[in-house]
Amino acid sequence: MSGMTPEISAEGAVLPRDVVDDARGRRPKRRRNPNRPVWEEQPTVAGQVAKFVILAGVVLAVLFPLWTVVVTSLSTTQESIKAGGLVVVPGELTLNAYTQILSGGVVTRAALVSIGVTAVGTTISVVVSVLAAYGLSRPGSFAHRPLLFVFLITMFFGAGLIPTYLLVSSLNLIDSYWALILPGAVSAFNVLILRNFFMAIDSSILDAARIDGAGEWRVLGGIVLPMSKAVVAVIALFYGVGYWNAFFNAMLYINDNAKWPLQLVLRSYVLQGVTLPGSGAGQVDVGTGVVTGMPVKMAVMILAIIPILVVYPFVQRHFTKGVIFGAVKG
Structure with missing residues (x-):
């Protein structure tokens, strides 16, 4: 029992067990670092x-x-x-499957349509979202709270498929490329992420710019956007991936298959097994080197994946930083 008695120094302080063991020439017992959690051991x-x-x-x-x-x-x-x-x-x-689908047929045209819709749509969406978020981030802006409330409502309530189709039809957007862009041009979630990031910027920096004579456009373009590259890059990635992968709007609003995006052509190949005119996939392979069937389907799938794989590494380094900084703080 005497071994369990704590050692006391000459000054009256209780000595730690490992110090006592070391002084007695015994090897101290290994114990966890009390300053580190268990999962860091x-x-x-x-x-x-x-x-x-x-x-x-x-x-x-x-x-x-x-x-x-x-x-x-x-x-x-x-x-x-x-x-x-x-x-x-x-x-x-x-490489005959890739040569075949990129030889100027339906797949090539659909890829160009997807690239154009993604480029134009992402540009419009990012510009509108940045402008809306900056306006909503300024407490003294016109109708600040009512407009913010309208944005929040759209996150939880939607008009439905039929009213949306009737609206697009009434605007004469059927069989128009704008039908692939305008119905989903602005995401309330992305606007809120940008707004929270803009609100986190030190207001004294913006006030100093205004004192020096800068207007709101100069403040936004010269100060806010350069400080927001990470979150803007992430939002652009969100919009770009959304436009590139979208096919449902094309199913609803595009009747001419010459205007179909790549994802809808991919769907017709892989899921429905439909061969479109001019695709070259309906030819018979009789020792001619023409590739048909599954290789063509998989080649179209790879073609649909490659652009995102190419773009993502350039934006990935901003991804975590942009989402965390723009997140809603609890």
């Missing part, structure tokens, strides 16, 4: 192995479908038929 070997296995499984679950799509798009029709559809183990590889 050094993991055990079993824990590291378990993490590796789990993460490896997740990576394989993500990469395996992408691998099969890429390999199938690079395979011949015979290889696809031999594999029963999707090719896992590559055999004879060819």
Whole structure:
């Protein structure tokens, strides 16, 4: 029992157990750092192995479908038929599927439509959202609270599909590219993210610019936007991905398949199995090198994925910063 008695120094202070053990020549017991939480402690070997296995499984679950799509798009029709559809183990590889769909047919035209709609739509959406958010972020702006209330209502209540279609039809936007842009040009959620970021900017900086004679347009363009590159880049990514992946508006408002975006053409290929005129996918492969069936479908899918994969790395570094800084603070 005497070993359990705490040691007291000459000054009357209680000495820590590890100090006493070290003074007696005994090896102190290893204990957790009280200043660090449990999850920051050094993991055990079993824990590291378990993490590796789990993460490896997740990576394989993500990469395996992408691998099969890429390999199938690079395979011949015979290889696809031999594999029963999707090719896992590559055999004879060819770029004929990509050459075929990019030879000036429906897919090429649909890709150009998607690029144009995404570029124009993203520009319009970002400009309108920035202007609306900046106006709503100024407490003294005209009808500040009523307009903010209107934006909030649109996040929870919608007019419905039929009234929206009737509105688009009454504006003579049926079979118009504007029908793919204007109905979803502004997202209330994105406007609120921008507004919260603008409100977090130190007002003394903006007041100093106004004292120096800068107007609101100069303040927005010369001070607010340069300080908001991260959140604006994230919002542009949100809008760009939305426009690029959208196909439902095209289904509703575009009757001419020459104006279809790429995603709607992809849907007709993959889900419905419909071959569009001028696509080249309806030809018969009889030793001519023409690729049909599954390789063409997968090539169209890869073509629809590539632009986002190319753009995302340039915006990814702003993603976390922009969303966190623009988030609603609790």
